[in-house]
Amino acid sequence: MTIPANHPQRFQLANEVHARPYASIHIPARASHLAILLNAEQKQEDRKALGALCERYLVPPPPPEADHFNGDFGSFQLRWELHTEFSTYTFYTTGDCADPFAETALRSVPDAWLKSLPGQVIAAIHAGMICKDKDNKERQPIDLDAISPMFEGNTLIGSEVAGGVASALTDFRIHADGFSRLLVIDHGIFSSRQAGRLLQRLFEIEIYRMMALLAYPMARKMLPELNERDQRLLDITMEMSKNGDPSVLLEKLTTLATEVEYSRSSSHFRLEAAQAYIELVNNRIEDLREVRIQGLQTFREFMDRRLTPAMNTCRSVNKRQNTLSKRISQTGQLLRTRVDITLERQNQSLLESMDRRAQLQLRLQETVEGLSVAAITYYLVSLVGYLAKAAKTAGMPIKPELVIGISIPIVAGALILGVRWIRKKVKKSQAKIDDSAV
Numbered sequence: 001m002t003i004p005a006n007h008p009q010r011f012q013l014a015n016e017v018h019a020r021p022y023a024s025i026h027i028p029a030r031a032s033h034l035a036i037l038l039n040a041e042q043k044q045e046d047r048k049a050l051g052a053l054c055e056r057y058l059v060p061p062p063p064p065e066a067d068h069f070n071g072d073f074g075s076f077q078l079r080w081e082l083h084t085e086f087s088t089y090t091f092y093t094t095g096d097c098a099d100p101f102a103e104t105a106l107r108s109v110p111d112a113w114l115k116s117l118p119g120q121v122i123a124a125i126h127a128g129m130i131c132k133d134k135d136n137k138e139r140q141p142i143d144l145d146a147i148s149p150m151f152e153g154n155t156l157i158g159s160e161v162a163g164g165v166a167s168a169l170t171d172f173r174i175h176a177d178g179f180s181r182l183l184v185i186d187h188g189i190f191s192s193r194q195a196g197r198l199l200q201r202l203f204e205i206e207i208y209r210m211m212a213l214l215a216y217p218m219a220r221k222m223l224p225e226l227n228e229r230d231q232r233l234l235d236i237t238m239e240m241s242k243n244g245d246p247s248v249l250l251e252k253l254t255t256l257a258t259e260v261e262y263s264r265s266s267s268h269f270r271l272e273a274a275q276a277y278i279e280l281v282n283n284r285i286e287d288l289r290e291v292r293i294q295g296l297q298t299f300r301e302f303m304d305r306r307l308t309p310a311m312n313t314c315r316s317v318n319k320r321q322n323t324l325s326k327r328i329s330q331t332g333q334l335l336r337t338r339v340d341i342t343l344e345r346q347n348q349s350l351l352e353s354m355d356r357r358a359q360l361q362l363r364l365q366e367t368v369e370g371l372s373v374a375a376i377t378y379y380l381v382s383l384v385g386y387l388a389k390a391a392k393t394a395g396m397p398i399k400p401e402l403v404i405g406i407s408i409p410i411v412a413g414a415l416i417l418g419v420r421w422i423r424k425k426v427k428k429s430q431a432k433i434d435d436s437a438v
Contacts, residue, residue: 020068023079023196027129027186028096031199032106032179034089035123035207042118046087049117050080056113076108085211085273086122090203100128101150101181122214123207124174127182127199131190142167142185142293151181158183159298160291161198165189167293168202172302180206201284205299208280209307215274216310218267219317225263226320232256233324237331246339253335257328264321271318278311373419377412384411 025031038046047064054061054071062069067082079090093105104126106114128150132142144156151171158169167185174180182202186195236252281303290298297305384407388400 020081021070022193022200023070023077023090023092024192025092025129025195025199026094026192027131027184027190027195029092029094029129029195030097030100030103030105031093031125031127031129032091032104032109033123033125033127033203034117034121035086035210036089036117036119037086037122038119043082043087045118046082049113052116053078053110053113056110076105086207087119088203088207089117090200097128099150100130100183101126101175104179121178123203123210124179125182125203125206126177126179127184127202129184129186129195129199131186131188142169144295147183150183157297157299157302159288159293159296161288162190162194163289164291165194166198168198168288168299169296170202172206182206198288201287205281205284208277208284209303212274212277212281212307212314213310215267215270215314218270219314222263222267222317222321223313226317226324229256229260230320230324233327233331240331240335240338246335246342250332250335250339253328253332257325257332260321260325260328264325267318267321271314274311274314275318278307281307373412373415376415377408380411380415381407 036046047062050069051061053059053073057073059071059073062080069078069080071078075093077092079088079092081088091105091109093108097103106126147169148154148156151169151173152175154171154173156169156171158167160166161168165187167187169183169185170181172180184195184199184202190198232252233256236249236256239249285299285303288299290300292298381404385400385404388398388403392398392400
């Protein structure tokens with residue numbers, strides 16, 4: 001059948017749900033798991049290190065853009081995954097051994113290659129998977145006293161998982177070799193795919209727990225800083241209520257806002273990532289489908305008692321930072337409003353002062369206009385007098401003094417009327433300009 005053209009990413013998206021398949025593990029087996037924090041440059045070095053290991057064992061390396069890889073290296077199997085902040089290496093070996101934590105899967109991996117890996121280890125786990133009661137239909141309780149020496153006598157945490165087909169035990173402690181320890185006991189009905197899924201979930205619980213806790217030291221360090229900045233904001237608000245100098249208050253508030261925004265920017269990713277990682281931890285614990293083992297804390301109970309308070313601290317710090325930023329913004333708006341009101345009052349006073357000056361200038365102008373009328377009248381009347389004298393000399397029967405006297409009120413009146421007419425024209429023009437501006 002002929003169908004329209006495929007979307008360019010159709011096959012990539014369809015295959016995404018099948019990416020990173022779980023390993024198939026045949027019990028008994030041992031596994032060693034490393035989670036390594038990487039920056040952008042170290043991610044490229046990490047790919048090169050993986051390629052070097054594949055080249056050493058003549059195993060085809062993953063493509064340059066790959067973010068996961070499974071390979072059989074003969075004496076061990078390797079599962080590699082690249083995540084946003086870290087990469088993980090899981091090494092598997094199969095076969096019985098007396099102590100899975102003494103004869104680890106990592107012993108088969110070259111030491112020189114391990115030392116060449118870039119980045120910093122955030123989680124390292126040795127896991128042992130053993131089979132119990134395979135031929136026994138009536139399953140006996142686990143002998144915790146026999147298992148305790150494997151964990152150096154530490155308090156055990158664990159439960160039956162996957163609905164009771166297996167048990168998982170750990171102490172969530174880092175032992176002398178730098179690795180945590182995890183023991184999975186198959187009760188005889190565990191498939192290889194189930195074993196791979198369960199082990200991956202248990203590893204991820206430890207990794208995501210550690211990644212979530214990365215934010216906790218930062219949050220604890222920020223708590224006294226938040227308290228100090230909160231008090232500074234309270235002091236600024238109190239000064240505002242006492243009509244403090246707005247310019248000084250605005251400078252203090254701007255400095256405080258800069259500090260808070262810098263703190264938010266530098267911690268936002270880590271605090272938000274902690275919430276995402278703790279959700280992954282909770283999801284993986286739900287996937288375990290735990291059944292209590294008498295006398296032991298379950299994974300859920302341990303996380304609720306030990307991890308949840310730390311995450312609540314991180315959540316509280318993140319919320320307080322955001323709230324403090326909003327409060328500073330609101331205080332800034334109030335302060336700017338006060339400054340605007342003060343400026344408006346100053347502008348109003350300035351306009352009133354300008355209006356008074358304009359009235360004084362108008363009065364002065366009217367005085368000057370009166371003197372100008374008198375001066376111009378004197379000038380024009382003088383001209384009229386000169387004309388009258390010239391006419392008398394020419395023989396006309398005119399008395400210059402009489403002509404001058406008669407012309408004075410006429411000239412002065414004409415000048416006064418002319419000045420008034422000019423003033424009215426100016427006022428009309430100014431009114432038109434004001435109306436057009438409105």
